[in-house]
Amino acid sequence: MSDIDDIDERFKALTAQINERERKRMSKVAAQEWARHPRLRQRRRLRNTAIAVAVLVAAAGVFVVYRPDVVDRVRTTVSDRLSGPATGETTETAEPAETAREEPVEVSPFVGSPAQKYADGAKGLVMPRPRAMGGLNRKEVSAALGHARKLLMASHLDRKVLMGGRPEKLIRLLDPEQRAPFVKGLKKPDKKKGYYSREWVTSLAPKSAELVSETFKVHGRPRLSAFRENGLRGVRVKVNYLFVYAIRRPGRPDTLTRLVAHNIGTLDAWREGGRLRFWVTHWNGGGVAPARCDIDDGFVHPFYPDSAPDRKLTADGPAVDPYSLDEGTSEGCRVLKSDT
Template structure:
C-alpha cells in the first residue's frame, strides 16, 4: 500500500470517528454542562435552581470530562493503520539498499490528559493553597505588624480547614476547623453541629456544618487532587464593642471536580463561594480572632432540598429537586466574586 493510500485511509478513519464521536460528545456535553443547581450555605436559606443551559461548541468541551475518548480514538487509529499496511515494511535483505530492519510492534497512543477544569474560568486559577494569597501585614488597629501577620496566618488556616482539608471535605470531619476557633466560638460550633439533638423548634434549626464545605458521606469523590482557588483577603482598622482591632474580609472561589464514587461518567464541577468577615484584637496579651460571618457565598452545582449543612452535588441522574422548580430571577455567574448575596433558590449560568 502506497503512502498516498495510507494518508487517505487515515483521513477516512478520522472522519468516521469524528462524525460518530461528535454526536455523542455534543449530547453528553449538553447533559453535563446544563441543569446544574446552586445551593445557599447560610442559615436555613438555600439557593439552588436549574442552571441556564450553557452552549458547548464542538467536542472540545466534552473531552475535558471524557479524556478516555482521546485514548480510544488514538488506539483505534493506530490499530487500523497497522492492519491497513501489514506489508509496508518488509523484512529481510533488499539487494539495492541492503538489510531492512525487522518490523516493530506499533506503539499505542497514550490518552491525552485533559484537565477537568478545561473550558471554565477555573482553568486559570491557582492550585489549592497557592490561591490563598494574604496581603502584606502592617501595624494597624492597635495591633503590631507581627500580630497582624499572626491573624492573617490564622485566617489562611481557617480557609484551608474549611475548603481544602480532605477530612472535612470527604469524611465529615470538623476538628481541623474547630481547633482554630477561639474557645467560646468552638463551644458554639460544636454544640450546633447536630442541632436535631438539642433543638425541638424547627425554626431554630441551624447546623454549624454550613460553615464548612463538607460533601455528604458516600456521595462524592474528587476527580483530581487539584482544587482550584481564586480570590482575595483584605484588612483594615476597626472598632467593635469599644475595642480597637482589625477587620479581615475574605472572598474566595473554590472549584472542585467531583463525581459519584466509582462512576467517572458522572464527573462535574462544584463551585463554592466563600465570603466572610473576622475581627482580630488583642486579648490577654495575645491576638484573638472572632468569626463574624463565614462561608456565606453559596455553592453552585448542588441540590438544596436537604437542610443538614452537607453539600450534595446535583448529578445528571439525581432525583428532581423541588426547590429548583421554584427558582426565579435572572441567572448569576458562579465565578463572579462580586455577585450579591440573595436568599432562596437562584439560577446560575453553569459551573
C-alpha cells in the same frame, strides 16, 4: 496508499465521527438541563448559596480523556486490524501504528471555565500586607491575616474534610468558646438557628462524588480594616474567595462537574488579657454550586446532569454567576446564568 496509512486514515475518521456524535449528545443533554432550571441555593443563617447546574465539558480533547469506554472501543478496532503484519510489509514498517495506540494527553477539567486562570490551591490565598491598626501592632495584624488564611485552608483545601471527614484542623483554629458548639453542631443542628456547623466547610456527602483532579482552583480578594464595637478594638479580616473542584459521580466519567464554593466570611482579632483573640463572626456565606437545595444535613450534595429535579427550586430573581465575587447573598434557589 499502504494498509497502515489506510488504517491511520480510518482511525482519524472514526474518532472524528465519535467526537461529533458526542458533542451533539452533550449539547442535547445541556439543553435538557437548562430546561430543568439549574438553581442557586441559599443556606440558613449563614446565607450560604448553592447553585445546581451541570457543567458539561464538550471539547474533543476532554471527551477523549474522560470517556475511556470510547477510547477502548477505538483501540479494539485498531488492534483487530493490526493483529498481524500487513500484506507485503515487514514487522518494522508496522511500528508507526503504535502512535495510534498511545494514551491520550490528559486535559485539565478546568479548561473552558474561569477557573482555568485561577491559582492552584493555597497559592491563591494571598493576604493583604500587614500594617499596624486597630490598636494592634504589625506583628499582631500579620497573625490575624495568617489565622484567616489557615481557616480558609482548613475549610476548603483539606482533602479529608472535602470528602466528608471531620474538620479537625478547623476545630483547633476556633476560639475555645466557639469550639464546643461547633463540634456539637456537626451532627445536630442548632435548635435556635437551625443549621449544621458543617456548613462552615465544603464537605461532600459520603459516596456522592469522587475527585477528578487533586488540584483545587482558588481565586478571591480579602480585605483588612480596623473595627471598634461593644468595647472591643482590633482588626477585621473579610474574606471573599472562590474554590473550584473537579468532581464526578463515583465511577461515572461522563458526569464531570466543576463544583464552585464561595466563602464570604469575617474574622475579628483583638487583644484581650495579654493575648490575641480570634473570633469568626460568620463563615462560608457565599454558597456552593452545583448542589441540591432539598437536602439539608450540612453536607454538599452535588447536582449532576442526571440528577432528579430539585424540589426547592425558586425561579424568582435574577440569574446568578457562580464565578462572580460580587454576587449578593439573597435567599432562595435561583436560576444560574446559562453562559457559565
